Amino acid sequence: MIEGILIGLNTALSLQNIIIVMIGCFAGTIIGMLPGLGPMTAIALMIPITYGFDPASGLILMAGVYYGAVFGGSTSSILLNAPGVPGTVATAFDGYPMAQQGKAGKALAIAAYSSFAGGTISAIFLLIAAPSLSKISLSFRSPDYFALMMLGLTAVSAFSSKGQFLKAMMMVVLGLMLASIGQDSLSDISRFTFGNMNLSDGISFVLIVMATFAMSEALTIIFRGKDPNRAAKQISLTELGSIKVNKEETIKMAKTIPRSSILGFLIGVLPGAGATIASFLAYGMERNYVSDEEKEKFGKGSVHGLSAPETANNAACSGSFVPLLTLGIPGSGTTAVMLGALLGFGIQPGPRLYQTNPEIFWSVIMSMYIGMVVLLILNLPLIPYIARILAVPRNFLIPLILFFSITGIYLMSFNNFDIYLMIGIAVVATFLRLYEFPMPPLILAFVLGKLIEENLRRSLLISDGSFSFLWDRPLTLIILLITIGIVGWQIYRSLIRK
Amino acid sequence: MILPEKTKIEVNHKYLDYKSIIYLILISIIYGAVILKIGYFLSTSLFLIASYYFLGERRWLWMFLLSFPFVAIFMFLLHGVLNIYLRDPLLKYLGIIG
Numbered sequence: 001m002i003e004g005i006l007i008g009l010n011t012a013l014s015l016q017n018i019i020i021v022m023i024g025c026f027a028g029t030i031i032g033m034l035p036g037l038g039p040m041t042a043i044a045l046m047i048p049i050t051y052g053f054d055p056a057s058g059l060i061l062m063a064g065v066y067y068g069a070v071f072g073g074s075t076s077s078i079l080l081n082a083p084g085v086p087g088t089v090a091t092a093f094d095g096y097p098m099a100q101q102g103k104a105g106k107a108l109a110i111a112a113y114s115s116f117a118g119g120t121i122s123a124i125f126l127l128i129a130a131p132s133l134s135k136i137s138l139s140f141r142s143p144d145y146f147a148l149m150m151l152g153l154t155a156v157s158a159f160s161s162k163g164q165f166l167k168a169m170m171m172v173v174l175g176l177m178l179a180s181i182g183q184d185s186l187s188d189i190s191r192f193t194f195g196n197m198n199l200s201d202g203i204s205f206v207l208i209v210m211a212t213f214a215m216s217e218a219l220t221i222i223f224r225g226k227d228p229n230r231a232a233k234q235i236s237l238t239e240l241g242s243i244k245v246n247k248e249e250t251i252k253m254a255k256t257i258p259r260s261s262i263l264g265f266l267i268g269v270l271p272g273a274g275a276t277i278a279s280f281l282a283y284g285m286e287r288n289y290v291s292d293e294e295k296e297k298f299g300k301g302s303v304h305g306l307s308a309p310e311t312a313n314n315a316a317c318s319g320s321f322v323p324l325l326t327l328g329i330p331g332s333g334t335t336a337v338m339l340g341a342l343l344g345f346g347i348q349p350g351p352r353l354y355q356t357n358p359e360i361f362w363s364v365i366m367s368m369y370i371g372m373v374v375l376l377i378l379n380l381p382l383i384p385y386i387a388r389i390l391a392v393p394r395n396f397l398i399p400l401i402l403f404f405s406i407t408g409i410y411l412m413s414f415n416n417f418d419i420y421l422m423i424g425i426a427v428v429a430t431f432l433r434l435y436e437f438p439m440p441p442l443i444l445a446f447v448l449g450k451l452i453e454e455n456l457r458r459s460l461l462i463s464d465g466s467f468s469f470l471w472d473r474p475l476t477l478i479i480l481l482i483t484i485g486i487v488g489w490q491i492y493r494s495l496i497r498k
Numbered sequence: 499m500i501l502p503e504k505t506k507i508e509v510n511h512k513y514l515d516y517k518s519i520i521y522l523i524l525i526s527i528i529y530g531a532v533i534l535k536i537g538y539f540l541s542t543s544l545f546l547i548a549s550y551y552f553l554g555e556r557r558w559l560w561m562f563l564l565s566f567p568f569v570a571i572f573m574f575l576l577h578g579v580l581n582i583y584l585r586d587p588l589l590k591y592l593g594i595i596g
Contacts, residue, residue, distance in 0.1 A: 052580030219519055222553070226513045396564055399549030402526060403542060410533060411576075414585050419530030427523060434509055 005127070008362025011056050012370055020057055021064040021367055025374045028068020030389050033076045034397065038087075039069035040443070041217055043337045044209040045401070047344070048408035055345035056360050060367035062341060066334065067119070067371040070275070070317055071379060074111045074310060079104060079387060087275030087313045090283045094298065094305035101301055105241040105384070110249065110303060111310045112380045114257060118311030119372040121261035122268070122318035126365055129269075133326040134354040140327070142462065143469040146455040147479035149448045152271040152329055154483045157441045158490055159277055165490040168441045171432075175442040178203055179449025186457065198417040205340035206412055208446050210405040211422045212439045216429035218401040221394060223430060243380060252303040256286055257311050264312030268319020271331035275313040275320075282312030318368065324349055325361060329448070333440025336447045521552040537588035542569045 011017065024046070031042040042065045050058035073088040078095035091111060098107040140148075157168035181192045182202025193199040245253075260282040267278035286308035287298055298305045321338075323331045328350030330336040342349050347360060354361050379386065405426075409418050429439065463469040471477045529545040546565040555561055576582045577595060589595045 048582075049576075049580065052576070052582045219522065222522060223514055223516075223519050225515045225518065393555070395550055395553040395555040396560070398522070398553065399546050400564070402522070402549065403546055406526065406529060406533075406545075407538075407542070407572075410538070411582060411584070414534065416530050416534060419533070420527065423523060423526050423530065430519075434514075 004131070004358050004362045005366070007359050008364075008366035011359050011363035012060060012366040017057055017060050017363075017367065018370070020053075020061045021371050022374050022378065024061045024064020025068035025071075025371055025379060026386075028065035028070075029072040029075070029375070029379050029386055030068075031065075032069030032072025033386070033389060034072075037214075037217055037401075038073060039066050039334050040209070040337050040440070041213045041401075042066070042069035042072075043334065043341070044206070044214050045404045045408070047206050047209070047341055048404075048411045050341065050345075051411060055342075055347055055357075056363045058341065058345060059338075059360065059364050062338060063364060063368045064371040064374070066317065066338075067314075067368065067375055068379070070314060071112065071115060071375050074115065075108060075383065075387065076390065078107045078111060080390065087279055087316075088309075089276070090279040090309035091306065091313075093283065093309075094300070094302045097299065098301035098306065103241050103301070105243040106245060106249075107301075107306060108383050109243040109245050109380060110253065110306050112376055113245065114253060114260075114307040114310040115314040116372050116376045117253075117257045118261045118264055118314040119318060119369070121258065122265040122315035123365065123369045123372075125265045126318050126321060126368075129322055130325050130361075130365070131354060133322060134351045137327050137351040140351075140475075141473065142455045142458040143473055143476040144479065145327075145329070146452060146459055147470075147476045147483070148271075148327065148329055149452045149455070151479050151483045151486075152323075152331060153441065153445055153448065154486045155271045156332065156444050157438075158486050159274070164436060164438070165494070167435075167437045171437055171439070171442040172445040175445025176449045176452070178208065178442075179446045180453070185450075185454070196417075198415065198421075203421065204409075204412060204418070205344070205447065207409055207418055207422050208425065209337055209340065209443060210408050211425035212429040212442060214401055215405040215422065215426035216433060216439075218398045218405075219426060219430040220433050222398055223434070225394070243383075249303045253307045256304050256307040259289070260286065260308045260311035261315045264315025265319040267312070268316030269322045269331070271323055271329070274332040274334075275316040278312040278316035278319075279309035282308040314372075321365075321368070325353065325364070326351060328353070328451075330444060333443050336440070336444045339447050518553060522549060525549055525552065534585070535587075537586035537590075538584055539569055539573060539586055539589055 012021070027046070028039070028042045031037050031045065032039060043062050046061055046065050050061055053061065070087065073083060074091045074095070077083040077088040077092040078099050081092050081096040083089045083092055095107045095111060098104070153172050157172055158165055177192075179202070181199055183190055183193075183200050190200055263282050263285060264275075264278040267281060268274060283305060286304050287295060290298075290302075290304050294302065294304060317334075320330075320332045320335050323329050324335040324339060328339070328348060330339045339349060347353065347357060405422070406419055409422050412418070433439070459469040460467075463472070469476065470480060525545060525548050529541055533541045543565040546569070547561055550561045550564070573584060573586075573595075577584045584595070586595060
């Protein structure tokens with residue numbers, strides 16, 4: 001492991017990669033800060049730029065962008081009470097009241113220190129957990145992978161959909177349908193191409209991510225532009241106050257951070273749960289732990305209340321890389337985008353990545369950590385200046401996002417058809433967003449679609465066409481029972497609500 | 499599974515900006531149609547200016563700065579620095595890119 005860490009450090013600490021991670025953090029912070037745009041959009045917008053990089057540098061850029069966007073999301077939560085992503089909603093509970101009291105700088109500093117500490121602790125967990133889990137997951141067979149992916153899709157739908165499980169499952173089906181377009185890998189039969197040659201290779205992953213995230217998010221901002229409820233209540237962006245944290249506040253943070261980190265990491269490892277649930281749970285848990293006097297301050301600018309969700313959401317971000325790096329199965333929308341990018345570089349994540357491409361495996365983990373250091377050293381002091389990006393008029397912002405999206409597709413194929421297809425999917429996704437259909441299940445299903453099919457077919461071939469592979473191995477059976485349990489629980493919940 | 503969701507999503511169509519979104523989609527479609535013919539630089543710059551204009555922007559200096567020079571710098575970064583191939587028949591004809 002030490003050797004691996006050194007390889008990772010050697011790659012991640014080259015001058016070129018340090019500059020890349022700094023640019024990534026900076027760009028991610030700016031994109032993540034803009035209300036409505038989250039880490040997935042930030043990563044999607046970076047994909048075309050990574051075409052010119054080697055895989056390790058490309059992934060380092062994305063890791064920087066990811067952490068930058070998470071930090072940027074917290075900034076807009078604290079300053080505007082407008083969380084860019086669900087994962088930072090809980091940050092606004094105490095961060096925004098603190099900003100209203102003229103302590104925006106302090107709130108941002110607490111958020112940054114907590115994120116850094118949460119990230120550091122969970123990076124250590126990741127260092128320990130990933131190699132050992134990689135070894136265990138080598139014993140996984142096709143039926144287990146099939147069952148795990150079904151569990152991932154069900155869990156993401158159950159947890160990412162604000163109680164709208166049915167809509168999330170509909171998005172999963174839509175994602176699987178989109179993934180099945182193109183030539184069948186085994187029989188070379190064209191599926192759902194309607195005789196169009198442009199569809200014979202299937203729809204590209206970048207196109208789907210750009211359309212459903214970057215482009216449709218930009219269109220949604222314009223579409224709902226007249227809605228008075230969505231107008232952000234803005235505090236002064238020029239006077240954020242001091243970023244110094246006093247001794248009493250440091251002691252409070254020191255108590256909160258360890259427990260929230262452990263909780264966040266464990267929740268992040270679970271497929272589908274991720275940063276949102278981790279941050280809410282950490283907020284709730286912290287409230288139970290503190291004294292009655294402190295409890296009263298929750299929702300009014302409590303240090304514990306701000307530090308807990310911030311620590312947990314960053315810890316969960318690192319945790320969500322565990323299933324991606326060890327099993328090759330993303331547990332969240334963001335890691336699904338990362339998986340798509342990895343596959344684009346010709347790298348298949350999974351237990352063998354640790355052995356075949358150790359430099360990539362370790363440099364991604366190391367660069368995640370370097371990204372956090374960069375965020376703390378560079379972004380925090382610069383935040384009063386970066387925050388001014390929030391004042392950029394949307395008249396300029398939206399066309400620039402559309403331009404980046406279309407350029408990404410143009411660079412990939414130099415084909416008009418792909419641009420039209422992207423615009424079409426983005427329009428549909430904009431309307432789906434309006435009715436609160438969640439997009440992460442669609443992306444995850446699209447990325448996993450081909451893998452699910454491959455593993456299902458392989459399992460069927462091995463078991464001679466019989467579906468007995470679903471219960472032959474205890475591991476497969478247990479995973480499938482958990483999946484059925486989640487579906488059953490969702491049905492039970494909606495019955496109770498009726 | 500076929501259970502209706504209890505929380506009903508109310509969308510107030512009065513607040514939806516259909517005009518701007520239709521303009522943006524039309525401009526994007528036209529951009530997609532001409533990008534291969536007139537080249538990346540010209541089509542992208544015109545797309546940006548048109549989008550700024552239809553979203554209500556009238557500060558012409560900013561509109562210009564964030565279109566032609568911006569796209570030129572972006573192209574230089576992609577083509578010149580990152581070595582990512584950008585197809586632009588017009589600039590090739592003019593001998594600006596190889």
